[in-house]
Amino acid sequence: MIVGAALAAASASYLCNVALGTLVATHRLDSSGFHWLHHALYVCTFALTAAAIAAGLWRQPLVGWMLLPTLVPFAAIPFLGTHGARHPVAGLVPAPFYLAALAALIG
Numbered sequence: 001m002i003v004g005a006a007l008a009a010a011s012a013s014y015l016c017n018v019a020l021g022t023l024v025a026t027h028r029l030d031s032s033g034f035h036w037l038h039h040a041l042y043v044c045t046f047a048l049t050a051a052a053i054a055a056g057l058w059r060q061p062l063v064g065w066m067l068l069p070t071l072v073p074f075a076a077i078p079f080l081g082t083h084g085a086r087h088p089v090a091g092l093v094p095a096p097f098y099l100a101a102l103a104a105l106i107g
Contacts, residue, residue, distance in 0.1 A: 003060045004105055006052035007067070011098050013048050017041035021091060046074050049094075056101065066101040070094035 020038050023029035031037065049070055056064025073093040080086040 003052070003055045003063055006048070006055040007063065007098075007101055007105060010045065010048035010052040010067075011102070013041060013045040014094065014098060017045050018091060018095075021088065025088060042074075042077070046071075049074065052101070060105065062104040063101045066104050067097055070097045 017038065020029070020031070020041060024031045024038065049067060053064045053067045053071070056062075056067060058064070070093075073090040077087065077090050080090055
């Protein structure tokens with residue numbers, strides 16, 4: 001139960017952050033008044049994912065191991081800059097690992 005809740009929270013935060021980043025990058029949303037929100041969601045996603053990894057490794061190790069690679073692009077994002085393709089590509093790299101962790105949790 002705790003692993004599922006942690007994974008759900010981390011996944012929801014990740015999806016919100018990707019959605020916000022996509023809307024801003026495609027100019028469908030002007031975030032100039034609240035650009036800090038994307039950064040706050042990033043920190044929240046990183047922390048929730050770390051908690052989900054810890055819970056997974058403790059209770060359901062396969063889930064934790066499936067999520068562990070997400071920490072690499074999350075750690076790299078602050079150093080990649082926000083202009084160009086590197087930032088959005090690194091932001092999307094974790095997606096399959098969230099899906100794999102969900103599959104490991106269900107299966």
